[in-house]
Amino acid sequence: MNYTALSKDQLEVLLESERAEYKQIVAQKFNVDIARGKPCTEQLDLAMDMLGMLSADSDYPKAYRNYGMLEGIPEMRELFGQMLGVSAQEVIVGGSSSLNLMYDTVQRAMQYGVMGNRPWNRYETIKFLCPVPGYDRHFALTQHFGIEMINIPMDDNGPNMDLIEHLVSIDDTIKGIWCVPKYSNPTGITYSDEVVTRLATMQTKAPDFRIFWDNAYCVHELTDTPDQLANIMEIAKQAGTQDRIYIFTSTSKITFAGSGVSCIAASAANIRDILSHMTYQTISYNKVWQYMHWLYLRDMDNVREIMRRQMQVIAPKFHTILNALQENFGQDNGIVSWTTPKGGYFISMDVYPGCAKRVAQLCKQAGLTITSAGATYPYGVDDADRNLRIAPTFTSDEDLEIATRILVCCVKIAALEQLAV
Amino acid sequence: MNYTALSKDQLEVLLESERAEYKQIVAQKFNVDIARGKPCTEQLDLAMDMLGMLSADSDYPKAYRNYGMLEGIPEMRELFGQMLGVSAQEVIVGGSSSLNLMYDTVQRAMQYGVMGNRPWNRYETIKFLCPVPGYDRHFALTQHFGIEMINIPMDDNGPNMDLIEHLVSIDDTIKGIWCVPKYSNPTGITYSDEVVTRLATMQTKAPDFRIFWDNAYCVHELTDTPDQLANIMEIAKQAGTQDRIYIFTSTSKITFAGSGVSCIAASAANIRDILSHMTYQTISYNKVWQYMHWLYLRDMDNVREIMRRQMQVIAPKFHTILNALQENFGQDNGIVSWTTPKGGYFISMDVYPGCAKRVAQLCKQAGLTITSAGATYPYGVDDADRNLRIAPTFTSDEDLEIATRILVCCVKIAALEQLAV
Numbered sequence: 069m070n071y072t073a074l075s076k077d078q079l080e081v082l083l084e085s086e087r088a089e090y091k092q093i094v095a096q097k098f099n100v101d102i103a104r105g106k107p108c109t110e111q112l113d114l115a116m117d118m119l120g121m122l123s124a125d126s127d128y129p130k131a132y133r134n135y136g137m138l139e140g141i142p143e144m145r146e147l148f149g150q151m152l153g154v155s156a157q158e159v160i161v162g163g164s165s166s167l168n169l170m171y172d173t174v175q176r177a178m179q180y181g182v183m184g185n186r187p188w189n190r191y192e193t194i195k196f197l198c199p200v201p202g203y204d205r206h207f208a209l210t211q212h213f214g215i216e217m218i219n220i221p222m223d224d225n226g227p228n229m230d231l232i233e234h235l236v237s238i239d240d241t242i243k244g245i246w247c248v249p250k251y252s253n254p255t256g257i258t259y260s261d262e263v264v265t266r267l268a269t270m271q272t273k274a275p276d277f278r279i280f281w282d283n284a285y286c287v288h289e290l291t292d293t294p295d296q297l298a299n300i301m302e303i304a305k306q307a308g309t310q311d312r313i314y315i316f317t318s319t320s321k322i323t324f325a326g327s328g329v330s331c332i333a334a335s336a337a338n339i340r341d342i343l344s345h346m347t348y349q350t351i352s353y354n355k356v357w358q359y360m361h362w363l364y365l366r367d368m369d370n371v372r373e374i375m376r377r378q379m380q381v382i383a384p385k386f387h388t389i390l391n392a393l394q395e396n397f398g399q400d401n402g403i404v405s406w407t408t409p410k411g412g413y414f415i416s417m418d419v420y421p422g423c424a425k426r427v428a429q430l431c432k433q434a435g436l437t438i439t440s441a442g443a444t445y446p447y448g449v450d451d452a453d454r455n456l457r458i459a460p461t462f463t464s465d466e467d468l469e470i471a472t473r474i475l476v477c478c479v480k481i482a483a484l485e486q487l488a489v
Numbered sequence: 490m491n492y493t494a495l496s497k498d499q500l501e502v503l504l505e506s507e508r509a510e511y512k513q514i515v516a517q518k519f520n521v522d523i524a525r526g527k528p529c530t531e532q533l534d535l536a537m538d539m540l541g542m543l544s545a546d547s548d549y550p551k552a553y554r555n556y557g558m559l560e561g562i563p564e565m566r567e568l569f570g571q572m573l574g575v576s577a578q579e580v581i582v583g584g585s586s587s588l589n590l591m592y593d594t595v596q597r598a599m600q601y602g603v604m605g606n607r608p609w610n611r612y613e614t615i616k617f618l619c620p621v622p623g624y625d626r627h628f629a630l631t632q633h634f635g636i637e638m639i640n641i642p643m644d645d646n647g648p649n650m651d652l653i654e655h656l657v658s659i660d661d662t663i664k665g666i667w668c669v670p671k672y673s674n675p676t677g678i679t680y681s682d683e684v685v686t687r688l689a690t691m692q693t694k695a696p697d698f699r700i701f702w703d704n705a706y707c708v709h710e711l712t713d714t715p716d717q718l719a720n721i722m723e724i725a726k727q728a729g730t731q732d733r734i735y736i737f738t739s740t741s742k743i744t745f746a747g748s749g750v751s752c753i754a755a756s757a758a759n760i761r762d763i764l765s766h767m768t769y770q771t772i773s774y775n776k777v778w779q780y781m782h783w784l785y786l787r788d789m790d791n792v793r794e795i796m797r798r799q800m801q802v803i804a805p806k807f808h809t810i811l812n813a814l815q816e817n818f819g820q821d822n823g824i825v826s827w828t829t830p831k832g833g834y835f836i837s838m839d840v841y842p843g844c845a846k847r848v849a850q851l852c853k854q855a856g857l858t859i860t861s862a863g864a865t866y867p868y869g870v871d872d873a874d875r876n877l878r879i880a881p882t883f884t885s886d887e888d889l890e891i892a893t894r895i896l897v898c899c900v901k902i903a904a905l906e907q908l909a910v
Contacts, residue, residue, distance in 0.1 A: 104556065112554045116545040119777075123541040133533045134883075135525065135747045163584045164778075168771040175596060179610075179634070189600075189610060205772075212769040213600070326556045326773040348633040350589040351626075352747040356540075357585075357778055462555075 071487060072402035079488035086480045090434065093474055098435035100471045105253070105413035106462040107325050110381045114374065115323040118364035122356070132355040138346060139339075140331070141355050143362040148331040150368050151286055152315050153299040159333045160342060163353045166318035166330035170280060171209055173314055173332065176345045177243070177278070178213055183311065183341045185276035188215075188243055197235065197245035199227035201416060201444030201455045203253040206246040206282070210446070217446035218242070222252070226259035229266045240273040244280055250297040251285035254416040254444055254457040256409025258295035268304040268312070281315045285412040287375045288321055290383045295410055301333070310335040319361060321413070322374060329354075329361045385460040385468055389415055392472035403483035415458040416444070420483035424453045430478035436471055492908060493823035500909035507901045511855065514895055519856035521892045526674070526834035527883040528746050531802045535795065536744040539785035543777070553776040559767060560760075561752070562776050564783040569752040571789050572707055573736050574720040580754045581763060584774045587739035587751035591701060592630055594735055594753065597766045598664070598699070599634055604732065604762045606697035609636075609664055618656065618666040620648035622837060622865035622876045624674040627667040627703070631867070638867035639663070643673070647680035650687045661694040665701055671718040672706035675837040675865055675878040677830025679716035689725040689733070702736045706833040708796045709742055711804045716831050722754070731756040740782060742834070743795060750775075750782045806881040806889055810836055813893035817901075824904035836879040837865070841904035845874045851899035857892055 071079070122128060132141055139145065140161025149156040162169045181187040188194050195216040198207060202222075210217055218235065220227045226249070236242050247267070249259040259267075267279060281300060304310040313335070319328035334342065365371050386409070393406050403420040419427050424441035431438050439457040442448040458475070460468060492500070543549060553562055560566065561582025570577040583590045602608040609615050616637040619628060623643075631638055639656065641648040647670070657663050668688070670680040680688075688700055702721060725731040734756070740749035755763065786792050807830070814827050824841040840848050845862035852859050860878040863869040879896070881889060 106555050109551060112551070115554075116547075119547065120544040123544075124537040126537075126540065130530060130533070133536075133745045133748065134527050135741075164775040165771040165773070171770045175600070179596070179599065205769075209769045212766070320556075324554045324777050327554065327775045327777040345633070348626075348630045349592045350586040351741075352586070354585040354748045354775065354778065356745050356748040357775065 069398065070400055070402040071483060074487070076488060079484055083481065083484035083488050086477055086484060089477050090430070090481060093434045093477060098470050098474065100435060100463065100467045100474070101437040102459050102463050102468075102471050103437045103439045104462065105459045107321055107378075108381065108462050108464075111378050111461070112324060114377055115364070118323055118360055121363040122360050128359065132359050135351050137355055138343060138350070138352050140353060141358045141362065144329060144331070144358045147362060147365060147367065147371075148317065148333065151371065152283060152301075152317060152333050154301050154315065154333045158301070158335065158339060159331050160339060160346070161353060161358055162330040162332065164318075164320075164327050164330065164357075166282070166284065166316045166320070167205055167209070169330050169332045170206070170282065170316055172349070173280070173342070174209065174213055174215075174244075176342070177276070180345055182276040182278065183337060191241055193241055195239070195242045197227075197232060197242060198446045199245070199247065199252075200446070201254055201450070201457070202246060203248055203282070204439070204443040206280070207446045210246070215243075219446060220245075222255060222257070224257050226252075226257065226263035229263055229270075233266065233270045236270060236272040236274070236277060238273060242272075243274055243276060244278045246280050246282065248282045248284060249300070250283060250295060251288060251409055251412025253284070253412065254414035254455075256407045256412050256414060256416065258297055258410075261298040264298035264300050265303050268300050268309055269307040272312070277312060279313050281313055283315055283317045284321070286317055287371055288413070289375060289379055289411045290386055291410045293410070301335075311337050314338065319365070322371065323361060323364065329358050382461045385463065385465070386415065388465065388468045389458060389460050389472050392476060396476045403487075404479050413459055413461055415460065417456045417458060417479075418454045419456060419479050420454070420486060422453045423479075423482040423486060424450060424456050426482040426485070427456060427478045430481055431474055434474045434478065436474040436478075438475070490819065491821055491823040492904060495908070497909060500905055504902065504905040504909050507898055507905060510898050511851070511902060514855045514898060519891050519895065521856060521884060521888045521895070522858040523880050523884050523889075523892050524858045524860045525883065526880045528742055528799075529802065529883050529885075532799050532882070533745060535798055536785070539744055539781055542784040543781050549780065553780050556772050558776055559764060559771070559773050561774060562779045562783065565750060565752070565779045568783060568786060568788065568792075569738065569754065572792065573704060573722075573738060573754050575722050575736065575754045579722070579756065579760060580752050581760060581767070582774060582779055583751040583753065585739075585741075585748050585751065585778075587703070587705065587737045587741070588626055588630070590751050590753045591627070591703065591737055593770070594701070594763070595630065595634055595636075595665075597763070598697070601766055603697040603699065604758060612662055614662060616660070616663045618648075618653060618663060619867045620666070620668065620673075621867070622675055622871070622878070623667060624669055624703070625860070625864040627701070628867045631667070636664075640867060641666075643676060643678070645678050647673075647678065647684035650684055650691075654687065654691045657691060657693040657695070657698060659694060663693075664695055664697060665699045667701050667703065669703045669705060670721070671704060671716060672709060672830055672833025674705070674833065675835035675876075677828045677833050677835060677837065679718055679831075682719040685719035685721050686724050689721050689730055690728040693733070698733060700734050702734055704736055704738045705742070707738055708792055709834070710796060710800055710832045711807055712831045714831070722756075732758050735759065740786070743792065744782060744785065750779050803882045806884065806886070807836065809886065809889045810879060810881050810893050813897060817897045824908075825900050834880055834882055836881065838877045838879060839875045840877060840900050841875070841907060843874045844900075844903035844907060845871060845877050847903040847906070848877060848899045851902055852895055855895045855899065857895040857899075859896070
């Protein structure tokens with residue numbers, strides 16, 4: 069059914085019907101949360117094996133219990149290198165949070181400058197490009213440093229490269245871009261080879277322009293036919309632009325969320341630059357925890373097997389929501405579209421323009437918490453008031469049924485309210 | 490023997506004799522390191538029990554495996570609170586490095602300001618007071634941020650309070666002071682109650698002056714009669730100056746060095762201020778690791794028992810060096826004095842003025858690495874060229890015998906070279 073083709077009378081009938089459904093929902097006082105991309109209990113249970121892998125009498129490299137090795141243990145540098153398509157020497161293993169490494173990377177650039185360039189703090193204004201919709205915590209971090217954010221529209225191939233190439237070629241106060249290149253948060257799309265190549269090789273006016281390549285979902289599949297992300301570091305090396313790239317990832321959604329191991333990967337020159345500051349910042353990260361991770365993860369085949377087991381847990385959760393949306397709306401419904409991600413943690417939904425806040429409000433009143441409308445845009449401002457992010461992984465199957473029932477009803481009401489005027 | 494009372498002839502004979510000894514030492518090509526305060530294998534072995542405390546089938550709070558709890562798990566907040574004499578609510582548990590928390594605290598003050606005050610980056614110059622001799626990493630961090638450092642002489646009671654009170658009362662660009670108040674690095678002294686009280690209650694011209702109270706050795710005893718450090722937070726609360734204090738510690742020398750758990754403790758207003766920025770910086774620290782620490786450490790009685798076992802390992806190492814110094818020099822020898830710490834990780838040695846660099850150089854040539862001369866002073870500059878720091882804990886008993894033999898010989902040679910001129 070295409071709602072936009074209906075008459076006012078028809079719309080009013082539908083609205084009345086949905087309002088009745090809404091009233092029933094509210095009466096049941098549900099309390100369901102699909103706001104954050106958190107792993108569920110069954111996923112985390114998989115990683116419990118890790119905790120038994122090192123015990124009091126384990127044979128284990130003694131040096132890992134003491135100070136030193138700022139760059140992390142060789143085993144995890146190697147494994148992260150394989151995960152990201154770089155060499156072990158291009159990896160620094162961090163603490164439990166890749167967001168923390170991103171913050172620190174921006175902080176060092178603000179305070180000290182990047183590889184000998186002028187500290188970003190010494191500019192009146194600097195700017196970051198923000199493909200939208202995107203990850204709210206990237207934007208919040210950037211705003212907190214007082215960096216101006218410029219929205220870059222995304223399509224199924226990634227951010228609009230014509231716009232990006234134009235902007236970075238004329239403005240040397242544009243210092244960075246946030247990218248979640250594989251299974252993008254929230255749309256789930258993977259950057260095309262062309263987009264990756266253009267990002268790696270474009271001319272930038274700023275010598276210290278940096279791509280913050282947050283490859284958070286590099287092995288986080290939801291199907292047996294993974295998207296293939298081009299190796300940006302390899303392409304950049306061929307073009308001599310390898311210093312442009314900071315790559316981040318973590319095991320937060322491979323082992324324990326918030327208690328995993330993170331890393332930053334970058335060119336040899338960047339790694340030297342980072343370590344030259346990092347040595348004042350900390351003595352070393354948790355090498356015992358790094359080693360426990362290595363014992364559990366071992367190699368890429370094993371990582372893929374672990375992620376396949378996680379897929380078996382969470383893919384059905386995505387299907388529950390996607391099926392409900394399909395059954396209730398179908399394609400060409402005129403009021404809502406959504407993404408069908410092949411990996412990552414989110415479904416992105418575009419509701420009828422001007423309705424996202426209203427949908428979120430209706431959901432909230434009905435006991436369903438979703439990510440705040442606007443959160444996927446810099447400054448929390450979605451001009452079209454249209455995008456909503458759904459995170460199905462943490463929620464039980466039973467609650468997901470409830471969540472979809474509420475969501476479908478609220479999306480319909482918000483659209484019908486506008487269409488029926 | 491008081492070397493300064495000897496005749497030139499006597500000095501020359503002694504110098505010749507020591508040079509012969511030095512020649513013998515060099516011929517043996519020793520390679521011994523007493524430079525850094527690292528725990529030794531036997532200490533670290535004690536903590537191996539921790540690794541067996543959480544296994545795949547352990548019953549354990551599920552929430553600790555997921556995102557959230559930026560301030561840390563309640564159990565470790567409580568335990569650190571007891572360790573530091575503050576409430577659990579005044580503690581944020583961090584990652585594996587208290588130095589990292591210190592860096593972050595300075596960084597936030599530089600970038601955002603402290604509790605609404607002007608960001609320190611917006612001053613032409615700001616200054617920190619640095620009791621000397623002190624911890625080289627405090628000074629390096631401070632210098633890296635471009636903060637000017639002012640030396641404050643220390644005696645057995647702590648830093649010179651008359652000087653501090655004068656300086657902070659007239660200069661509002663003095664923003665901080667570094668303190669290792671118990672078993673100070675490197676002198677081993679514990680601040681007297683009067684010093685603690687005066688620091689807590691003095692008038693400061695800067696409203697955002699902060700005491701960086703690095704209580705690294707709060708439970709790190711070398712005798713059965715611990716020094717008692719006054720509770721600075723309690724004293725400050727009575728004076729209404731509690732916002733002045735940031736307290737740091739970690740378990741790096743209780744469990745694993747560089748893989749422990751750190752914390753910052755501060756007033757409620759400071760904790761709010763810190764968390765308001767920290768929320769952009771990370772999602773949470775490693776709560777699984779925090780919980781493993783709590784399982785192992787449990788309560789203060791158990792922590793004290795663990796530290797008593799560590800004392801049994803390392804106190805003899807200190808005695809080896811102290812006895813050798815006593816046997817070879819005695820008191821009133823005129824060329825070298827040293828501290829006899831009741832806790833912590835260091836012996837501080839004052840050699841004949843103008844000789845520290847020469848001693849370090851002689852040691853190095855003879856195969857003994859000691860902390861660089863000057864390292865215990867801001868900018869690496871010890872005007873009197875006199876202070877050396879000795880870290881006995883990491884070294885085997887056999888190597889400690891060698892180290893003391895080399896050290897004694899080099900201290901004598903350097904002094905005799907000057908006296909015999």
